[in-house]
Amino acid sequence: MNTNQNQNQNEMKNLQKKVTKNLIKDYSNLLNGNSFTDFSIFVENKSNPFEFKVHKSILCSRSPFFDKFLREKNEIGKIFLNQFNKKEMESILSYIYYGNISFENQENLIQLMEISIYFKLNLLKEIIQKKISNSINYSNFFQFFFQNRDLKLNEIEMKCFELINQNFSQIQNNENLFNLTKEEIIKFIQFKQEKKEIFQFDFFQFLNNWIEKRNQRLKGKKEKQKKRLSHSFFSLFDKDSISKQEFDKLKKLDFFLPKSFLIDIQQPLLEIKGKEVEEKEKEKEKLNLEIEKMKPIFEKYSQIENEIKKNFPPFSDSEIIKEMGFMKKLKEWIKDDDFFSKMKKGYSAKKDGFDCKTWHSFCDDKGKTLVIIQTKENYIFGGFTSIGFTSNESKWSIKRTNPIRGYISDPKAFIFSLRNDKNDRSSEKFRIRKERNSIYYFIGYGPSFAGVDKNFDFYLKCHLKGGYSNFGYSYSLPKGIKKGTNEAQSYLAGSFDKWVVDELETYFI
Numbered sequence: 001m002n003t004n005q006n007q008n009q010n011e012m013k014n015l016q017k018k019v020t021k022n023l024i025k026d027y028s029n030l031l032n033g034n035s036f037t038d039f040s041i042f043v044e045n046k047s048n049p050f051e052f053k054v055h056k057s058i059l060c061s062r063s064p065f066f067d068k069f070l071r072e073k074n075e076i077g078k079i080f081l082n083q084f085n086k087k088e089m090e091s092i093l094s095y096i097y098y099g100n101i102s103f104e105n106q107e108n109l110i111q112l113m114e115i116s117i118y119f120k121l122n123l124l125k126e127i128i129q130k131k132i133s134n135s136i137n138y139s140n141f142f143q144f145f146f147q148n149r150d151l152k153l154n155e156i157e158m159k160c161f162e163l164i165n166q167n168f169s170q171i172q173n174n175e176n177l178f179n180l181t182k183e184e185i186i187k188f189i190q191f192k193q194e195k196k197e198i199f200q201f202d203f204f205q206f207l208n209n210w211i212e213k214r215n216q217r218l219k220g221k222k223e224k225q226k227k228r229l230s231h232s233f234f235s236l237f238d239k240d241s242i243s244k245q246e247f248d249k250l251k252k253l254d255f256f257l258p259k260s261f262l263i264d265i266q267q268p269l270l271e272i273k274g275k276e277v278e279e280k281e282k283e284k285e286k287l288n289l290e291i292e293k294m295k296p297i298f299e300k301y302s303q304i305e306n307e308i309k310k311n312f313p314p315f316s317d318s319e320i321i322k323e324m325g326f327m328k329k330l331k332e333w334i335k336d337d338d339f340f341s342k343m344k345k346g347y348s349a350k351k352d353g354f355d356c357k358t359w360h361s362f363c364d365d366k367g368k369t370l371v372i373i374q375t376k377e378n379y380i381f382g383g384f385t386s387i388g389f390t391s392n393e394s395k396w397s398i399k400r401t402n403p404i405r406g407y408i409s410d411p412k413a414f415i416f417s418l419r420n421d422k423n424d425r426s427s428e429k430f431r432i433r434k435e436r437n438s439i440y441y442f443i444g445y446g447p448s449f450a451g452v453d454k455n456f457d458f459y460l461k462c463h464l465k466g467g468y469s470n471f472g473y474s475y476s477l478p479k480g481i482k483k484g485t486n487e488a489q490s491y492l493a494g495s496f497d498k499w500v501v502d503e504l505e506t507y508f509i
Contacts, residue, residue: 027098030055039070040078043089050086052093062096064120088115095124103131110147117151133159138167142176161191172206178213182232185210189236199242201249207233208253314343319350319503320374326418326427330370333416333429334384339368342509349464349504356446356462359506363447365390366508371447372418373460373493376500380419381458381492383449385439386412388508397436405442407450413438415449415457415475417492425491430475437474447506450474458492465501469493 030036034053042049059066069079081089088108092115095101101124103109109132116124136144136159145160164171165188171177180188185207192199215226242250312327321327331340347362363369369389372382387410393399396406416429432438440450446460451473460467469492472483481487486496493499 024098024100027058028094030058031093031097038077041089041093042078042080042082043084043086044082046080046082049080049082052089054093058097062121065118084115088112092116092119092121092124095121101127109135110144110151113151113153129153129155132156136160136163138163142174146176146179157187158191161188164188165192165195165197168206169200169202172202177206178210180210182214182229185233186236189233193236193238193241197241199237199246201246204246204250204253314340314345314507318345318372318505319348320372320380320505321418326380329418329427329429330416333414334370336368336386339509343368343370343507344509345505346508347504347506349501354464354501354504356444356460356464359446359464359504360389360391360443363389363506363508365392368508370507371449372505372507373501374503375493376502377494378419378421378502379417379493379499381415381417383415383447383458384413385410385449387439389439389441389447391441391443396441403442403444405440407437408439408441409435410438411435413449415471415492420491422490422494425478428478430471430477432474433476434474446504460501460504464504466497466499467493467501468497469499470496 031054037053037055039054039056039059041052041054043052044050056066056070060070061067070076084092088111091101091112096119101112109128113125113128113132116122116128132144132153133155136156141160141163144156145164148156148160164177211226211229214229312324312331315321315327321330334340346366347359349359352358352362365388367388368384368386370382370384372380374380385408387395387408390408393404393406395408397409398407400406411432413432413435414429416427417425418427434452437450437452440448440456440459442448444462446462446464446467448459449457450459451457451470455470455473456468457471457473457475458467458469470484470489471477471491472481472488477483477488478491481491489496
């Protein structure tokens with residue numbers, strides 16, 4: 001479609017809108033101008049009514065009520081509708097003449113609905129019903145509910161029931177709720193059951209109170225009346241609409257429960273209770289069998305725990321070293337029975353805080369020191385030094401300035417990898433190659449097993465939650481891995497600088 005065709009179509013639409021607008025204006029003038037009128041509608045006071053001069057042809061074409069009335073009484077030139085006021089009739093006539101109606105005053109929506117029904121204006125009835133439904137809220141639903149009683153419009157009633165249902169716990173003692181009729185309560189029960197909702201105890205309390213109040217207004221044998229009312233309600237309930245807990249509470253209230261209701265409710269609950277007991281017995285039996293199966297495992301773990309306490313007491317409360325094989329490896333590698341038997345966990349990042357200054361305050365100048373790191377990815381690695389970390393510059397083999405930092409020489413230092421699942425490697429120990437660069441000391445770093453210049457085999461940053469690993473500069477590499485490669489950089493912790501520390505433990509005497 002070209003531009004000219006689009007332009008022509010838009011012009012035609014605008015002209016059609018203009019025609020409609022002019023038509024509405026012409027009919028408005030016809031209503032307000034009293035030209036060619038042939039019929040009168042009188043409203044309000046009989047002794048001094050207000051007159052509307054109108055046109056039979058328009059009334060008949062728009063309203064089935066007027067069509068029938070004027071066909072049967074064609075010779076009559078007027079009608080008295082004293083039940084309506086001037087403003088209401090103005091609204092209806094504006095709708096009949098040019099399809100417009102004002103909803104400025106929402107208090108008269110129900111009255112407008114009554115008039116639309118009276119004049120058989122079905123489309124207007126739908127419009128007003130939708131307007132009322134949209135106007136119902138938490139503050140006015142009772143008002144609309146009771147106003148709708150004579151109209152019996154289902155959409156409005158259901159909307160009010162919805163809001164009553166949602167607010168029931170707050171309004172259960174509201175006097176308006178006690179003004180519901182028996183038929184309306186029955187409808188509400190059916191409404192809740194259609195929504196498949198479980199009835200709560202507050203509803204049964206309300207029913208009990210409603211019956212009591214209703215019973216007070218009735219004459220005759222009150223107990224008989226109360227029994228009849230109670231039966232009329234409870235015969236409606238589905239067995240699935242009341243839970244066991246609610247039923248147990250319900251029995252405490254002073255209700256006359258029909259036998260059929262008790263059978264429908266109690267029998268399934270008894271069956272459920274029986275099944276629950278049966279299931280619990282089965283679960284108990286199953287659990288006992290599982291316990292019997294687990295006994296050898298429990299005994300084995302108990303033996304392992306006793307062995308750890310006896311032979312590896314330093315690791316009895318370790319968050320990282322929990323496998324016997326790791327403990328044996330560390331004891332084998334350190335080769336210092338005196339240190340291994342006397343060492344204790346002197347620092348835990350989880351317990352004492354992730355901060356390098358805190359670590360230095362706990363771990364400096366302790367002599368022989370074992371550092372163990374576990375990452376979030378479950379790599380476990382670390383290092384051992386027989387000299388330890390010290391700020392005493394006289395023990396440094398190499399000193400740097402700005403800032404002051406230095407290397408410590410230690411021929412017995414080594415680093416290790418206990419768990420390296422990614423590379424499918426077993427636990428390994430890696431000896432020092434460049435003794436002068438064994439340990440790196442700097443107050444702004446955590447434990448650092450050194451390399452050359454900035455190429456550390458591994459070190460932790462000041463926050464201790466991560467660091468760098470460029471394995472192979474001061475310590476020997478695993479067989480088949482070359483210095484500076486991705487394999488060397490990721491071997492200990494899984495990556496060069498993206499690893500995250502889960503726990504850091506440091507042991508010394």
